[in-house]
Amino acid sequence: MALTPEQAVRIANRLASELSQRRPEAKQLKDFFLGEQPLAYATKEWAESHGSRYKGFSDNWCGVVASSSSERLGVIGFKLPGSEGAESSDIEKKIWDQWLLNEQDSLSSQGFLDAGIARRSFCHVWGDGEGDAIINWRTASEAIVEYDAETGRKRVYGLNTWVDREQGFEFATLYTADEVWKLRKSMIGGSTSLILPAKVLLALGGWDLVPGDERYGANHLGMVPIVEFLNRPVLGEGPLSDIAGVVSMQNAINLLWAYLFNAADHASMPARVVMGQSPPSIPILDDKGVKIGERPIDSKALTEGRMLWLTGQATTVSQWDAAKLDVFTAVIEQAVGHIAAQTRTPPHYLVSNKGLSNLSGDALKAAETGLVQKVYQAQEFFEPRLRDVFELMAIQIGEDDAAKAARLGQVRWKDAENRSDAQTSDAMAKDKQAGYPFEFLLEKRGHSPTEITRIMAMHRIELENDPLLVAQRTMQEAV
Numbered sequence: 001m002a003l004t005p006e007q008a009v010r011i012a013n014r015l016a017s018e019l020s021q022r023r024p025e026a027k028q029l030k031d032f033f034l035g036e037q038p039l040a041y042a043t044k045e046w047a048e049s050h051g052s053r054y055k056g057f058s059d060n061w062c063g064v065v066a067s068s069s070s071e072r073l074g075v076i077g078f079k080l081p082g083s084e085g086a087e088s089s090d091i092e093k094k095i096w097d098q099w100l101l102n103e104q105d106s107l108s109s110q111g112f113l114d115a116g117i118a119r120r121s122f123c124h125v126w127g128d129g130e131g132d133a134i135i136n137w138r139t140a141s142e143a144i145v146e147y148d149a150e151t152g153r154k155r156v157y158g159l160n161t162w163v164d165r166e167q168g169f170e171f172a173t174l175y176t177a178d179e180v181w182k183l184r185k186s187m188i189g190g191s192t193s194l195i196l197p198a199k200v201l202l203a204l205g206g207w208d209l210v211p212g213d214e215r216y217g218a219n220h221l222g223m224v225p226i227v228e229f230l231n232r233p234v235l236g237e238g239p240l241s242d243i244a245g246v247v248s249m250q251n252a253i254n255l256l257w258a259y260l261f262n263a264a265d266h267a268s269m270p271a272r273v274v275m276g277q278s279p280p281s282i283p284i285l286d287d288k289g290v291k292i293g294e295r296p297i298d299s300k301a302l303t304e305g306r307m308l309w310l311t312g313q314a315t316t317v318s319q320w321d322a323a324k325l326d327v328f329t330a331v332i333e334q335a336v337g338h339i340a341a342q343t344r345t346p347p348h349y350l351v352s353n354k355g356l357s358n359l360s361g362d363a364l365k366a367a368e369t370g371l372v373q374k375v376y377q378a379q380e381f382f383e384p385r386l387r388d389v390f391e392l393m394a395i396q397i398g399e400d401d402a403a404k405a406a407r408l409g410q411v412r413w414k415d416a417e418n419r420s421d422a423q424t425s426d427a428m429a430k431d432k433q434a435g436y437p438f439e440f441l442l443e444k445r446g447h448s449p450t451e452i453t454r455i456m457a458m459h460r461i462e463l464e465n466d467p468l469l470v471a472q473r474t475m476q477e478a479v
Contacts (some may be wrong), residue, residue, distance in 0.1 A: 009183065009208060012159060012172055012174045012351070014160065016172065016206075018144060022141065022144075023141045025137065026119075026141045027249075030118060032243060035058045035062075037062075037250060041255045050258065059332075059348050061250055061253065061336065061350065062246050065242055065345050066117050066242050068077070068292040068346070069116055069374055070113035072371075073413070073414075074458065075108055076448035076449075078390050078411055079092060082405070085451050087456060088453060091399060094399070095397070096449070099390075101132065101133075102134065111229060112378070115231040115382075117139040117238060117243060119231055119239040120140050121240045122138040122140075122144075122145065123136075124225060125227070125383070125396065126396070127227045128150070131397060133399065134145060135389070137258075142162065142266070143158070143226055144158070145157070145159075145226055145228040155224035156177075156224065157176060159172055162262070169187060172185075176219065176220060177219060178219050180216070180218065181209065182217075183210060198410055207337055221395050222395065225392055227385050243343075246342075246343060249335050250337060253332055256331055256332050260325055260332075263328065281295060282295050297464060317467075319375045336350050336351060337350075337351075345376045347367060349366060355466075360439070361420065376416060379413050386411045388404045389404040390409060394406050398427065406472075412449065415445055
């Protein structure tokens, strides 16, 4: 059913409000991934004295945890159901060419990474006016999709937002299965005079249709063109972030490093105590340089100079020994080990000592089992959404039959496991002896359909030029 302009504005405001509630967490998680982590858990007194010294420092493990999974996620091909052989058919090649023309061999990896960090990311498919597909990825702060309330699967509305600082507006596009609505709102604090009062924006939602004929259009794809990629969703709870559980431990590690640096500073210049002696005084001089009095040294200056004066009889000088630094490093190593176990990150990704150097192949495989299974799980959740993307691409290029078939297509992923060439070659030789076709073995080894087509063409040329096979064919023809 078509929307009225008032309905479109109301829906856009509702979706934008929900999107704005997601943005703070998405920004925090992205900041932690990038290593922009505030110092937390420190006491007020310690933070006042030392907090500014360690501002900007972070021992960033969030980046390692998030990257360890995403770097093993990569789409290398797409097969339609009923397609025979591992080589790409003409229609599969046509769809895959659209994927490559949009640089999705690299940009899709960014989308998968962002989903792992901020719980979700979005892929937007549209057309360029000449029949080719345009594919863009959006962050969790830029787009939102609303689903059918009964099933929770069918996309009903999609909202895509962006900022044009030159015009002083934030723009949005609302998609339904049949319609496209374009909206805008003034930027608060922008560089132009087009700023509405905050109370007005709060009451009205801030969004309104753009002026002119561009406010409305038809959706030629026939479905919402924004696809949401949820990272390992939990039934009834929503998607998970790969690093949300690491944030607290990351804060603790950063604080321990700050304590360690402070202790190292005291180790290089121990705190001293002078007993049996009054603190020194600073003479007060007149204009002629004559001493006319004394004033005590500021207690804060003595503290910063790590000096304590205690009055008494016998004068002695002593010092406090600095804390042992290995106490802090031991706790940090324990915390990093907890991160590895809780996130299924291989220990050798996080530490390079403590018996984790020069591991055997079997030991490495065992250590990476948790991460590999985590990647396989991510593939299971991402693959249906990738089929939606390929369906939209097929519709855009006019291949309606292929679009219907794409719903049951198979996404080809790069191998999530790290195997040596010796292991892979040995497995291929044994599978060949067991009777598996050569084309299947190439697919199992992780070659893309494009590579398989090229390899099979080379293989056929080799067979045609093999002297023994040529002689055999000649004898058969003679008989």
